[in-house]
Amino acid sequence: MKKVKTAQELKSLQEEIKNSRDPEKPCITICAGTGCLTYGSQKLVDNFRSEIEKQNLKGKVEVRASGCHGFCERGPLVVINPQNIFYQRVGLDDAEEIIKETVLNGQIIDRLLYVDPVTQEKILHEDEIPFYKRQMRLVFGMNGNIDPNSLEDYLAIGGYNALIKVLNGMEPEAIIEEIKTAGLRGRGGGGFSMGLKWEATRKAPGLPKYIICNADEGDPGAYMDRSLLEGNPYSILEGMLIGAYAIGSDTGYIYVRNEYPLAVKNITIAVEKARELGILGKDILGSGFDFDVLIVRGGGAFVCGEETALIASIEGRSGEPRAKYVFPSERGLYNKPTNINNVETWANVPLIINKGAEWYRSIGTENSKGTKIFALVGKINNTGLVEVPMGITLREIVYDIGGGIPKGRKFKAVQVGGPSGGCIPESHLDLQVDFDALSKVGSMMGSGGMIVMDDRTCMVDVALYFLKFLEEESCGKCTxxxxxxxxxxxxxxxxxxxxxxxxxxxxxxxxxxAIIDGSLCGLGGTAPNPVLSTLRYFRDEYEAHIKEKRCPAGVCKALITYTIDPELCTGCMVCAKICPVEAATGEKKEVHTIDQDKCIKCGACFESCKFDAVKVS
Amino acid sequence: MKTRVKKIIDKYHNDKGFLVPILQDVQKEYNYLNREALNLVSAFLEVPISQLYELGTFYKAFSLKPRGRHEMKLCTGTACHVRGVPLMKDNIERILQIQAGETTPDLEFTFETVNCLGACALGPILVVDGEYHGNLSISKTNRILKKLGKKVKIDEES
Structure with missing residues (x-):
């Protein structure tokens, strides 16, 4: 791509790309986010491409591998435009049929459509599916419309308009004011005002100033930052460019988890392409503003998501946090003023600049503006990433968007905020989700993981799970x-x-x-939350374990026994065949038994019994 | 070995600030952080070997021991946990006769747990040599291990 030297040149390039694209031209978009890739969607992309070649349709039909669409449960996902037909659970061999039937003949392939589980109706378009209908996909929605490796695609949907607007005469102070007015709060866990952070860094003495994009998404069960980096890396760069301009920084870092190879790859390509186009580098668009970005891969330490630990890690040291009596905005990376924000927060910036702070303020609750992306996972029918306006109730998220609990089991709790968050019971399902409401019930926004649990989840076990995680990830610096x-x-x-x-x-x-009061950083300061919140709402479960030596959910190995219900056992011998220690025995067509002395409680018989004859108690 | 390590360091312009990525690349090259390579990094960059060991033991991504031919990574993220991954972990440990984080003495298998792979819809997930196995169950782990040459009882019909 030719370098652009002025904002005008970039604008005309944008127009040129827009005009060269025919909105009526058939386009097959295949979701190639990590979720769908694990279903094999790369193969599907290849199949579509070779099929197009085979049928001499090159140039007539476009194939696009896009970022994550969010509905991971139903992947691989394919969208056919211009009709906007939504196919789910597409088989790897379906490419030929889709091209022949749908793309060329306009025929709908019934079996690939989504079926509403309540009405049993088949749904044709993405935005009519209940999972999407209740969402507000401002930040995340673009993912489906672009190929993350194509800067042209990003420009075609109006990308870098916000940057042009800013460089065309917005004063840095005015930008900061806009972000402050919008009320954007950090999406990585802290929930601190982004505008105030920017202002502090701008005002702090010392040069150079650094900005950092925190993409060390370590919370188990949260993957929205990864999906944004993978699916729309240019929007994050645009946010960082605007931030750097407002703060007066010429160097940015993106600290990304090494466990996210696709995110590392896509953001690296995005940075290279932006450099080629002249959006990163010296004298950007002739404005005199210099800015470039370095990508640093993390070493796999959860604590590095904490900003001072992250800074230590970039400096090549172990990621140990320091006490924050002086904020990074004054002394951060290499002791210079540094502004750190999380991926999703950066991605919100172009939106605010384009549409204005007042518009942004109109979404959300009093102290929490805009939308938030949650990872809705666990015991839930529609696993995926959901972007919702602040203030939506948990019930709407779990039941309307998430489709409720699988196999008709009973909802028990939803764990929000990862290892720093807490479990919220059914009695709080009508809670309006925002920063303050979640804190009030002993949880927190955190990075936005939402793990749904049913009656077969033991809350003591869940609390123990988080403690084990945090014990392992504690850097060990403070007692x-x-x-x-x-x-x-x-x-x-x-x-x-x-x-x-x-x-x-x-x-x-x-x-x-004591741990909350005495710890140095946010990891320790929130570590007891999963325990304290479960103790607050599920004390009876703890008491059952202690007093009755019983695990009501049937999870804790030492407290359960597997037995066979003679009424239900058909003597099919599956359990006997599969039992690794020969504890389950019996003759064909006769009731089997489990020898409790031999049983190692591996759960194999329980899982494999087709007649639900194996019971846990 | 000298030239290979030098090549990695050159890629980062001899910058001590890139110690973590340099070690990541060294590990990729040799499949673990071996003593010799660490000595070379220490000499080239003039950083004490103790600092490299500090990083090598602090970050999970690094291994100071050789790794097995087959790499098994079991996701133990919260979503996988509530979907029963602990039972599968116990099962794999029992069959391989090692604990998570270890390598079998014959250097055939390295079995580790990872915190979250971010593909929660498919949970529980086991990644074997880069290949994802979703919706894992105990019997699935049995079948996978059997394929890789371990003696495991499986129910042929299912």
Missing amino acids: PCREGVHQMRLILERITEGNGKEEDLKTIEWMGK
């Missing part, structure tokens, strides 16, 4: 976190093994408070 989380884990482990004592619950509670 309350290093030792406190460890001790709490030991106590919880004892409880799940049936050796809990009644005073344990009290001990956990005061320890939790």
Whole structure:
């Protein structure tokens, strides 16, 4: 691509690309986000391409591998334009049929359509599906319209308009004011005002100034940042460019998890292409503004999502946080003023500049503006990424968008905010989701993981799971976190093994408070949340483990036994064949039994029994 | 080895600020951080070997021991956890006779857990040599291990 030297040149290039595109030309978009790729969608893309060659349709039909569409549950996803037909669970061999039937003849292939589980109606278009209908996909929605490796695609949908607007005479102070007015708060966990952060960094003495995009998305069960980086990397660059201009920075870093190879690849390509076009580099669009971006891959440490630890990691040290009596905005990377924001927060910036702070403010609740992307996962029918306006209720997310709990089981809790968050019980399902409301019920926005749990999930086990995670990921620098989380884990482990004592619950509670008060960084400061919130809402489950030595959900190995229900057993012998220790035995067509002395509780018989004859108690 | 390590360091313009990515590349090259390579990095960049070991032990991505021929990564993210991944972890550990994070003595298998692969719709997930196996179950882990040459009882019909 030829370098553009002025905003005018970029504008005309945009026009040129727009005009060269025929909106009526058939286009097959295949979702190639990590979710769909694991279903094999790359193969599907290849099949479409070779099929187009085979049928001499090159130049007449376009094939686009796009970023994540969000509805991971139903992947691989394919959208056929201009009709906007939505196909799901597309087989790898369906390419030929789709081209012949749908693209060339306009025929709908019934079996690939989404069926509404309630009405049993077949749905033709993406935006009519309940999963999408209740969403507001401002930041995430563009993913489906572009090939993440194509800068042209981004320009064609109006990309870099916000940058042009800013460089065409918006004063840095005015930009910061706009972001402040919009009320955009950090999407990575802290929820701090982005505008205030920018202002502090701009005003801080010292040069150079750095900006950082925090893409060290370590929360288990959250993957929206990855999907944005993979699916629409240019929007993040645009956000960073605007931020750098407003703050007065000439160097940016993107710190991305090495476990996200596709995100690393796509953002690297995006940076290279932006450089080629002259959007990154010296004297950008003739404005005199210099800015470039470096990509740093993380080393796989959860704590590096904490900003001071992240800075240490970029500097080539172990990612240990420091006390924040001086904020990074004053002394951050290499002791220079540094502004760190999370991926999703950066992606919101072009939107605000394009559409204005007042428009942005109109979405959301009093103190939480705009939308938030949540990863809706766990025991839920429609797993995927959902972008919703702040203020939507949990019930709407879980039932209307998420489609409820699989196999008709009972909802128990939703865990929001990852290892720093908390479990929210059914009684709070009508809670309006925003930063403050979540904190009030003992959870937090965090990075936006929403893990749904049903009656077969043990809350003590979940709390223990998070403690184990945090114990492993604690950097070990400060004592309350290093030792406190460890001790709490030991106590919880004892409880799940049936050796809990009644005073344990009290001990956990005061320890939790001590860890929160005494820890150096956000990891320790929020580490007890999963325990304290489950203790708050599911105390009876803890008590069942301690007093009755019973795990009501049937999860904790030491407290359960597998037995065979003689009424239901048909003597099919599957359990006997599969049992690794020969504990399950019996003759053909006769009721089987499990020898409790031999049983190692591996769960194999329970899983394989087709007649639900194996019971856990 | 000298030229291979030098090549990696050159890629980062001898910049000590890129220690983590340099070690990532070294690990990719040799499949683990071996002593010799670390000595070379230390000499080239003039950083103490202790600092490299600090990084090597702090970050999960690094391994100071040789890794197995087959790499198995089991996602233990929260979504996979609530869908029953602990049982599958126990099963794999039992069959391979190692704990997660270890390599079998014959260097055939390295079995690790990862925090989240971000493909939660398919959970539980096991990645074997880069290939994703979604909607994992105990019997699926059995079949996968059997294919890779382990002796496992499976139910042929299912």
